[in-house]
Amino acid sequence: MIGTNPLPNYIALQYFIGQNKYLKKIWLICSEKNSGINQDSTKEYAESLQKYFSKENLSPDYANDVQKVEFQEIIYITNIGSKKAIENQLEKIAKNSNNGKLHLFFTGGSKAMSAYSYYYLKEKFKNKFDASYLSARDWKIIFDNEKNIPESIADKIKINFDYLTELHSFEIIKNTEKHYCSSIEFIEIIESDEIEKFYCNSDGYNRDIFKPYDDHKIMEKIFHNIKNEDSNILKAAASDNCLNEEENKIKTDADRSKFKKKVDIFRNIIETLNYRPNETFMKIINSFPEDCRIYYYDSSEKPNFNTKIEYKKYNDAIEFLDGFWLEQYIKKINFKDNFDEILFNKELYKSSGGPENKFELDGVLMKGCQLIGVSCTTSKN
Structure with missing residues (x-):
């Protein structure tokens, strides 16, 4: 059953196709748009999943001994609150099951849709029916017959960030990873407890001066x-x-x-304030590529503003000093951990919906089927 969050369905498909070599047919059940009852459609999620798990995309490991899994016609529910409307559509499954066993994964969909579907299919298939759902608390697929030992699949089932965003109908409109300069110097000043000197308003980085x-x-x-x-x-x-x-x-x-x-x-x-950058601040500046340094030393060994710098490079340098270094620092830390993907600067957009459907992730950590989003912000002061 496909709800407004398709990730549990992706997890279930990966799990059951991989675990059950006797699996032959898959039905995806989704809601159809019905403006009269203010019902949204989950059709796009169902179609995306069916395309992803089609024969062409299935790994050879997923092919069972007889034949590969066959996706059946997607089932559309016109009224997810109507027992009759749900049962009328589910009759297609009963007619085309070839008297086989049926398993219902019911994490997605409304409560009424899950309840009506469960009891209708259980009545039709009787002892050949069982069901399961994904527990959000511990990432375990819980079976209703209690014969299966629930196991956490958080790390076992993997999904990459690109498909995760595509699955949820988002587009990546900004997909750049800046590698402006090494964050080694920042690691050093953090470890030597000099970060406050770097952000000292009088002679360190001051946002009011540089921006x-x-x-x-x-x-x-x-x-x-x-x-x-x-x-x-x-x-x-x-x-x-x-x-x-x-x-x-x-x-x-x-x-x-x-x-x-x-x-x-x-x-x-x-x-401003007769500003003269301190030694800690200049240590970072001097780590930049030469054409990106906003200050340079003259013969008197006093830092002077670099009037030859291009604005784009100046702006990049300031963005780094203003907080992007923190993203790089976090990246260094996270490389020590066993993540499947570590990505930065991803701006996402969903064409349907309001402004809340556009946002940016400074950092993305993918572990199995779990996403950890990182937002790096420095305070105004």
Whole structure:
């Protein structure tokens, strides 16, 4: 029975196809859309499962001694609360079972759908019928005849992240794993208890200094300008007198206002609180590729802002400093554990539904059929 969460059905199919060499036929029972009673359809889940477990996709290990498993016509229930509607559709199973044994997996579906189906099929097949469900508490398939010893299948049944998202009708719209720089330096400063120095507002990483403005178009214009030797933003940022001189060269008040805004943003990055990065902060900066370092040392051995850096690389560097390093750090830790998949930066979207159907996972850990989602966030302060 297919409910709104198809994962238990995937688990059941993997388990029974793999365990029962006498299994011949599989019926998938799902709800059909019925707007009159506010009933959604689980058809897409049933079709996805049938396609995945079709003959073409079945592993040779799943072929029994006589023939491979045959999926029968999907059964659609028009009213999942109606005993009559359910029994009318389940009659197809009774007619096409060839007097064989029948097992009902009833984790999915509504309570009424499960109850009516169970008692109807039990009455039809009598001592040739049994059933089971997946216990969410301990990941065990529980059998009603109590002859089978329940076993946890959490690690035994595996599913990869790509199919898990596809099965739930989500699309991966962002599928990039950044490897901006090694997190070894962060591991070192964490282990040496220097992380507070790195985030010290006066001379460590300060979000208000390095992320003063969210408009990427304006930031790109600023960084494009300051790369030039005769940059008017660099000249204007030197002092208020220099700012006045550069403003006087601009014809309209509107353009002068836009120019001053850019200068103020750049001044914030280079001058706030007479900012001078500390040694711990610079240790991280110096671990970056050379063209991504936002500071460099001059002959006086004082860190200077790198005006030649491209904005994209500056932004990547800041994103790393702002918290992406934490994702990399977690990745290092998790590699020590036996996960089937360790993935990062997955943005998912489901076309049907509201804004809640779009979200991002900073980290994804797959273990058997279990997904652990990781969200990495640093506080504003």
